[in-house]
Amino acid sequence: MITPVASGRRARERGGFRLGTGAVALLVPLLVAGIAIVLTWDSLLSVRQFGLRFWVNSTWDPVAGIFGAFPFIWGTLYSSLLALLLSTPIALGIAVFLSDLSPRPLRQPLVFLTELLAAIPSIVYGLWGIFVLVPAVRRIESLTPPWLRRLPLFEGPPLGVGLLAAGLILSVMVIPFTASVAREILKAVPANQREGAYALGATRWEAIRMALFYGRQGIMGAVMLGLGRALGETMAVTMVIGYAPRASLSLFAPQYTMAAVIANEFSEAADDLYLHALVEIGLVLFIITIVINTMSRLLIWRVGSERA
Amino acid sequence: MKNLRGLLGSALIAAAACAIPATAGAVQIDGAGATFPYPIYSKWFSEYNKVRSDVQINYQSIGSGGGIRQLTNQTVFFGATDGPMTNDQLVAAPGKILHFPMVLGGVVPIYNLPDTGADLNFIGTILADIFVGKITKWNDPAIAKDNPGATLPGSDITVVHRADGSGTSYIWCDYLAKVSPEYKAKVGVATAVNWPVGLGGKGNEGVAGLVKQTPGSIGYVELIYALQNKIPFGAVKNYDGNFVRASLESVSAAAAVAADKMPPDFRVSITNAPGKDVYPIASFTWILLYQNPKDKAKSKMMLDFMKWALSDGQKLCGDLGYAPLPANVATMVATALNSVK
Numbered sequence: 001m002i003t004p005v006a007s008g009r010r011a012r013e014r015g016g017f018r019l020g021t022g023a024v025a026l027l028v029p030l031l032v033a034g035i036a037i038v039l040t041w042d043s044l045l046s047v048r049q050f051g052l053r054f055w056v057n058s059t060w061d062p063v064a065g066i067f068g069a070f071p072f073i074w075g076t077l078y079s080s081l082l083a084l085l086l087s088t089p090i091a092l093g094i095a096v097f098l099s100d101l102s103p104r105p106l107r108q109p110l111v112f113l114t115e116l117l118a119a120i121p122s123i124v125y126g127l128w129g130i131f132v133l134v135p136a137v138r139r140i141e142s143l144t145p146p147w148l149r150r151l152p153l154f155e156g157p158p159l160g161v162g163l164l165a166a167g168l169i170l171s172v173m174v175i176p177f178t179a180s181v182a183r184e185i186l187k188a189v190p191a192n193q194r195e196g197a198y199a200l201g202a203t204r205w206e207a208i209r210m211a212l213f214y215g216r217q218g219i220m221g222a223v224m225l226g227l228g229r230a231l232g233e234t235m236a237v238t239m240v241i242g243y244a245p246r247a248s249l250s251l252f253a254p255q256y257t258m259a260a261v262i263a264n265e266f267s268e269a270a271d272d273l274y275l276h277a278l279v280e281i282g283l284v285l286f287i288i289t290i291v292i293n294t295m296s297r298l299l300i301w302r303v304g305s306e307r308a
Numbered sequence: 309m310k311n312l313r314g315l316l317g318s319a320l321i322a323a324a325a326c327a328i329p330a331t332a333g334a335v336q337i338d339g340a341g342a343t344f345p346y347p348i349y350s351k352w353f354s355e356y357n358k359v360r361s362d363v364q365i366n367y368q369s370i371g372s373g374g375g376i377r378q379l380t381n382q383t384v385f386f387g388a389t390d391g392p393m394t395n396d397q398l399v400a401a402p403g404k405i406l407h408f409p410m411v412l413g414g415v416v417p418i419y420n421l422p423d424t425g426a427d428l429n430f431i432g433t434i435l436a437d438i439f440v441g442k443i444t445k446w447n448d449p450a451i452a453k454d455n456p457g458a459t460l461p462g463s464d465i466t467v468v469h470r471a472d473g474s475g476t477s478y479i480w481c482d483y484l485a486k487v488s489p490e491y492k493a494k495v496g497v498a499t500a501v502n503w504p505v506g507l508g509g510k511g512n513e514g515v516a517g518l519v520k521q522t523p524g525s526i527g528y529v530e531l532i533y534a535l536q537n538k539i540p541f542g543a544v545k546n547y548d549g550n551f552v553r554a555s556l557e558s559v560s561a562a563a564a565v566a567a568d569k570m571p572p573d574f575r576v577s578i579t580n581a582p583g584k585d586v587y588p589i590a591s592f593t594w595i596l597l598y599q600n601p602k603d604k605a606k607s608k609m610m611l612d613f614m615k616w617a618l619s620d621g622q623k624l625c626g627d628l629g630y631a632p633l634p635a636n637v638a639t640m641v642a643t644a645l646n647s648v649k
Contacts, residue, residue, distance in 0.1 A: 062473075063496030135521060157464055159522060161507060243471035243508025254507035260471075264510060267371030268473020268499040270397060275377075 035286065043280035045273050054280060060245045060261075062269070067277035069284050074247035075163070075255035076285070079237060080230035082167030082251070087174040088223055092212070094175070095182035100208055111183070118176035126239035129169045134160040134240055137168070141252050155250040161242035164251040169236050174226035181222035185215040217303045224296035231289055234259035258285040334361060337610055340368040341375020341388030344413055344475045344530060345593045348630045349388070352621050356613055363609045372475050372499060379405065379596055385606060387596035390475020391482075391499060392575035404599040406648065407574045408641050409592035410617060412631035414531035414559040415479045416541035416589070420519050421446065426457040428542040429551045432580065432588065435544070436488030438465055438526060440495060441505035446524060454545070461524070468518045468527030471508025473500035479591040480528050483579035531559065532629040544589060547582040556631040558587035564634035574641065590631070600649045611645050618642045 040047070046054065046067060057068020098110055138160030148154050156162075189211045197207040212219065234257075242254020243264065258281050269275045334357075346369035353365040370378075372389035379387030380401045392407055417430055434450050437443040443450060447460040470477045478499045485492035495501050509515035512533040519527040520539075531554045534541050543551040552558050565583040566576060580588045595614065601607045618638045625632040633641065 059502065061496075061502035062500045063498045063502065130517060138521070157466060159466065159507060161518065238510065239514075243510070244503075244506070264472040264508075265500050268373035270373035270376045270499075 036283075039279060039283040039286055043276045043283050046276035046280045047283075049273065050277075054277075055284065058245075058247060062265075062271070062274050065271070065273050067274070067280075069258070069281050071245040071247045072256050072258040072261050072281060073284060073288070075166075075241065075245075076231060076257040076259070076288070078255070079163055079166040079170060079241065079257060080227055082163065083170030083174050083230045084223065084227055086167060087171035087178060087226060090171070091175045091178035091222075091226070092182055092219070094179040095186055096208055096212070098179075098183050099186035100204075100211070111180075114176050114179050116176075117172070118180070122173065122233060122235040123239075125169055125173055125236035129165060129236060129240040133169060134165050137162075137165045152249045154252055155248070156252045158252065159242065159254060161240050162250075162252055162254045163241070163248075165240040165242075166237045166255075166257075167251070169240055170230045170233060173233060173236060174230050177229055178222045178226040181225060182215075182219050185218035185222065186211055188218070189214050217300050220296070220300050220303060224293070224300070227296070228289065228293060231285070231292065232259060234263055238263055258282075334364040335606060335609055337363065337365045337386070337606055337613075338368075338384045339365065339375075339386040339388060339595075340370050340378045340384045341596070342372045342390045342475055342593055343369040344390050345388060345411055345630070347532075348411055348625060348628050351624055351628060352613075352617050355621070355624065356616055359616070360609075360612070363613065365613065371473060372478075373473060376596070379598075385601070385603070386610060388594065389596060390591065390593050391478040391497075392577075392594065393596070401598075403601075405596050406599050406644070407594045407596060408614065408645065409563075409574050409633060409637065410595050410614075410641075411593055411622075411625055411633065412559050412563055412590055413475075413479070413593055414554045414562075414587055414590045414631065415476055415483075415528050416531050416534050416554045417526060417528050417544065418516065418519050418534060418539050418541045419526040420521075420523055421461065422523065424455075424458040424460065426455065427540065427553075428458060429454045429545065430542050431545045432483060432487035436484040436491040439467055439469070439484060439503075439505070440488075440491055441467075442490075454551075463524040466522050466525040467503075467506025468515050468522070468525050469503050469506055469508055470500075470515060470528075471510050474511075475499060475591075475593065476512065476528065476530050477501065479579065479589060482577050482591070483589045486577075486580045531555075531631075535629050544587065546586050546588045547580050548584050548586070550584060552585060552587045554587045554589070556626060556629070558585055559590040559631035560634050562586045562588070562590040563592065563631075563637050567634065567636045567640065570637070570640060572644070574644070597648055599647065604649070607648060611648055614645055615642055618645075 050057065050067060054067065054069055055073065056070050058070045059066045059068050060071065094114060098107060102110060138158050141158030141160065144154055193214055194207050194211055197210045202210065237257055238260040241257060241260060243256055243260065244254040245256045245261070248255060262278055262281055266278055269278055346367070349367050353367060357364060372391060375387040375389055376393055376397060378384045382402065393405065398405055417435060419428060431454060434443060437450070444465055445462055446465055447462045452460055478497065481495060481497045481501055485495070485497045494504060507518065509518040509527070512529045515527040516529050516533065516537065516539055519525045529539065541554065543553040546552050561583055562578045562581045565581045565586055566578040570576060574592070574594065578590055578592065597610065618633070618641055622632040622638060
């Protein structure tokens, strides 16, 4: 039997617990709102001066005081999408192998190694990029036949640094995230789904395809997690992208990203407008990240409701 | 594993021990600014602490722009910069700020051409044309004219510049803008500019690394960095028409010549200075002080340090690869310190 005293304490405890966890949960939206407010406030000069042209203008000239973010937006999106294109098939391959095909003794070590990739600091990736990846990319670029080099996609001298190197290094960094989540999703597909497929005479490949289809919502989420990682990555990309604020279709061209320009120029920006323009780049990156995350959420929800 | 953990543990303890200031009770003076003079400044601060254990100077090498900003916001006692403050920046500050040159730096062109057979000579206008993208091939007649002994390939020139805002870029641009009106109009002078061509490297090491890796490239780094890492660099034609290779002497010479026409606020560019043996791409690096700071006791200690740095301190420059101030300039700066209250 519960005495009135005890039940009162329980109610108090429950109320306190709810209040406490509620406050912690509120911290996140408050933090996001705080970031948005500070970014907007500290970029007001630039927002007023350039308005929406900031998003489409290609000139970044600290001397003349003209700032446009387009090359940086372009470089960020292009390198992230390239990374996504390269990493998704590989990550899904890893996930399928680990969940369905791998011999049992091999599984744990492989899972461990994949997740280890995610623990390597990005500056280490960056150094590896400079000393190993960039020379290798340069060799590949210089071996590209001239007729291919005439295409806009492969224009320019073989420098090594540039969009291709950035995309490659990003894809290596993204793979462990996508692969781990996709593996968890595949593991979570109910066993009776696969058993049912086998019972209907499906081959192993068909059963795996069925499992992938069953988990498509989660797998899309895994890919989007990778994209989020790629968009915000600073250090490793910064070290291999080549820093040329000129938007170009070419994979061989040195380009620039939003995170990289902030990292590079913030410390020497003494002029107010210059500083505000750099903060506005941060704001643009913030908005783009939110938009992409919202869009992917909507996409995942739509896929989810289709199934229902 | 156990050993490793023990090692880590003792390393952490050692790190913690280092973090505790050795001289408790000493007056702390905080400064922030340029990264270029950081090695010599930190050497000075630690050496000076041996002479005067009651003064501890902390310096954050966050970049010239950051130093100017922090000084303007009065979050540090002194600032340091590689490019003089602009008039607008001086007006924006809450009090009068004075510039004091402390040491000298030079910037040198480096390039990657494996089989030239000789060190290259450069003319300022040609460097400017390369950096605005007007000269694009190594065997351009303009380059070949001054390099009769070198075999120049017909390959493309890849320009490598600093990607981060930097005093090195400021000095480089300052020189090129002085010799080439087109460069001045198209690029201009600042710690970060809108480069018309080429690709960027982060820091001296980034530029040097890219140049080393990319055949047919040209870039620029600080003289100290080139000397310490034994990177070969080209000679540059000076105002008097001689090709001069950068050295501590030829950089100091640029300042010695400038002494005659030194403006009282020391905000002077000494690139392309006249003189037979002068290296043309040289500059002062300055410490910035308020003329009338609030904390008079701190100000006195800072001035004592500055006087020491301008006399005994200058002898430490050579070891670290900095060009010392010529004696006449050091005397002028020491005299000017008296105007700080």
